[in-house]
Amino acid sequence: MSLPLLVATLGGIGRLKPAPGTWGSLVVLPVALLGPLAALLLGLLVTLVGVYAVRAVLRETPDQDPAWIVVDEAAGMLLALAGLSVDASIWGMLIAFGLFRVFDILKPWPVSWADQQKGAFGVMLDDIVAGALVAAALMLARPLLPGVI
Numbered sequence: 001m002s003l004p005l006l007v008a009t010l011g012g013i014g015r016l017k018p019a020p021g022t023w024g025s026l027v028v029l030p031v032a033l034l035g036p037l038a039a040l041l042l043g044l045l046v047t048l049v050g051v052y053a054v055r056a057v058l059r060e061t062p063d064q065d066p067a068w069i070v071v072d073e074a075a076g077m078l079l080a081l082a083g084l085s086v087d088a089s090i091w092g093m094l095i096a097f098g099l100f101r102v103f104d105i106l107k108p109w110p111v112s113w114a115d116q117q118k119g120a121f122g123v124m125l126d127d128i129v130a131g132a133l134v135a136a137a138l139m140l141a142r143p144l145l146p147g148v149i
Contacts, residue, residue: 008053008071014067014069021101025077025097025100029077032081032084042078043075043082054124055119083096083138083139088149092149110133111129114128114129
């Protein structure tokens with residue numbers, strides 16, 4: 001397996017059935033235990049590496065977004081986790097996970113706009129936008145759920 005394919009599939013996780021995007025999101029969930037700053041920094045790193053890996057993998061078919069590419073879900077989920085507080089509970093992590101999957105699947109605007117973009121950037125962008133929206137929602141909800149989010 002080539003390095004770009006290894007990155008794009010998160011070491012083959014993207015080949016798991018059913019719902020490879022859910023597996024790609026789930027695998028990074030433990031990063032929340034390291035805190036929001038670690039999630040943010042790792043999310044940015046995964047985004048940058050992911051764009052290059054996806055570009056290489058999609059060289060032959062640049063306008064596709066195959067389900068087995070899950071580095072985008074990992075990057076978006078990490079950004080969503082960055083919206084949690086330092087003392088977030090397991091419930092907060094599960095709320096972040098659930099919200100991210102809902103945003104990723106239903107694609108409300110502006111996620112739907114981002115999903116229409118082409119190439120490697122487009123493959124990554126909808127999940128980045130979904131993750132950013134979830135992070136913002138989590139930060140806004142903190143006063144309503146202290147100690148949870």
